[in-house]
Amino acid sequence: MNRFFGFLKKEFYHIFRDKRSMLILFGMPIVQIMLFGYVINTDLKDVKMAVLDHSKDEYTAEMINKITSSGYFQLIDNLESIDEADAVFRKGDVKLILVFEPDFGKKLIKDSKGSIQILTDASDPNMANLEVSYLQGILQNYNIEINKEKQMGTAIQAKSRMYFNSNLESVFMFVPGIMATILMLVSAMMTSISIAREKELGTMEILLVSPLNPLQIILGKVTPYLALSFINALVIVGMGYFVFGVPVLGSFVLLMAESILFIFLALSIGIFISTVAKSQQVAMMLSMFVLMLPTIILSGFIFPIRNMPLPLQVISNIIPPKWFIVILKNIMLKGVGFEYVWKETLILLAMTMGFIGLSLKKFKIRLQ
């Protein structure tokens, strides 16, 4: 036991004296969550728009008012002719132009029919789509409003409600993703680098010659990162909750227990990488390409898995963060209990066992 604590002490010295690892450990989670929370935001807010109003009557004024007061759009320009549209889009500020036909109000009263044209800057297609559908939604509401008195017979009214994220806040989606990414990074990359460093600097030679057995060396290497990753998990959930209002509807204890399981899995992957990598460089590259990229791209963190081509969908099943993100979303956003995530938990558990087994088998008690 003494040996173990001596080893732990040494590991903490390594971590706390290396500015780079301190930065990755404690700077990274905060920076990433801030980045994803504030900067990379797919929510619609204050989209700059212009209006080309050929009619200029009370109806168009009311509609413009409705649109700008929604908070999604901000009117910054009134155009005089359609020829200006091109120039305005080219300037880049205005993303959307709303065109009312001449005598819009009159036609609306007389024929019960008014035409509107929406022009968007589709150089960012996803955003353009989003803007159009938001705007159509607002117009739809207005349409229903002005037709309230009239008996329209049977009109189908669709009212939608977004479950689990009623405001469609993208940060709700990012927090579980960031959590998986950070825990993977800290646990797997840092342990693999720290073991590879011992090999590179030749200290592994001395450790091997000592009476320490492989299990003691591995446990000594892994425990500090288990503790630090757990702190990171708390920081991420905490920041999500207090800064961005991401709820934890399910059991907090269950959430943390699942996080610890995932940390174990990431650590065992890290050890496995270190048994393959001979230098810190190689360990870092392996962690980056084998872990980071799949974690970000294939885990469903950013890109929905069901939209991927079939082969990638199949591959995504062996990406551990995928299962962890499912678990996190279920517990945090849906508030479900263990009975809904046991399958994913079991998969993570099996993966952990597999990697620990592989690592213990591959860990060498000698140099060759």
Place this chain on the structure above:
Amino acid sequence: MNAGIRIENLSKKYGNVQALKSINLDINSGELFGLIGPDGAGKTTLFRLLATLLLPDVGSAQMCDIDIVGGYKQIRNLLGYMPGKFSLYQDLSVIENLEFFATVFDTRIEDNMDMIHDIWVQIEPFKDRLAGNLSGGMKQKLALCCALIHQPKVLLLDEPTTGVDAVSRSEFWQMLKSLKSKGITIVVATPYMDEANLCERVALIKDGEILQVNTPQEIVGQFERNLYTIKSEDNYQSLLDLREFEFTNSVFLFGQSLHYTDVRKEFSLEEVNSYLKHKGRLHLEIEQIKPGIEDCFMALSTKNDGHE
């Protein structure tokens, strides 16, 4: 307890390179033994085999009567090993390094002070300095301390004085002498021939083969020919000239002079002198000297090459 080392027929191959070729060697308990040879001779491989870090292809070795393959766990408790590359934690201070290695062996610094005291007093003034910031000599002293902290029976030192200044080197050897008096078997690998004289017995090793095992005195005593040192204004040119001289047995460049042996038992130095003069060398100085270990090593290794 017998802390000797017995090596039988030990061979090790890396890919196509035969690093060790059927080595046989007996090192007595409590001996200060030198393993002398140039870089790439196989010294480190032999040490790693003995330190249970590598598995031999053929042959066996026992340390303290324990087999190095089967009994590696016991050996790891009895062995102090100092690799050729400085292998302590550079981001840990001197005292932290020492404490770490003490805990690894489940012991305490205080309990082993008598063993390391002589060395410790020299590095104690720097005990809070990071190991990475120590001078070369200090690093080696610290590494020796760490290797001794668990009172090993056998000490394997792989080129401990490489890259260390002359004063620290002689201090280091002084420490080894005092350790020997405590009954530890010490095996030192070194590329420096002059350090051979400080060992009780040495093995000359080259290309994975042991050329000879003997006391330094006897190795020198075996040198059959008369050895001369030749200096001139252009040593390199005289080296080339002497290589063409019909009576040259061997000629090597040794620092500031050439070491020369003649094929004949009886000859006049004047003949060599006039040959070189004829070749245009100036300021010639020729003197007979006593051979050193290095001369013997050169003689033995060329003889060996001749057989192949």
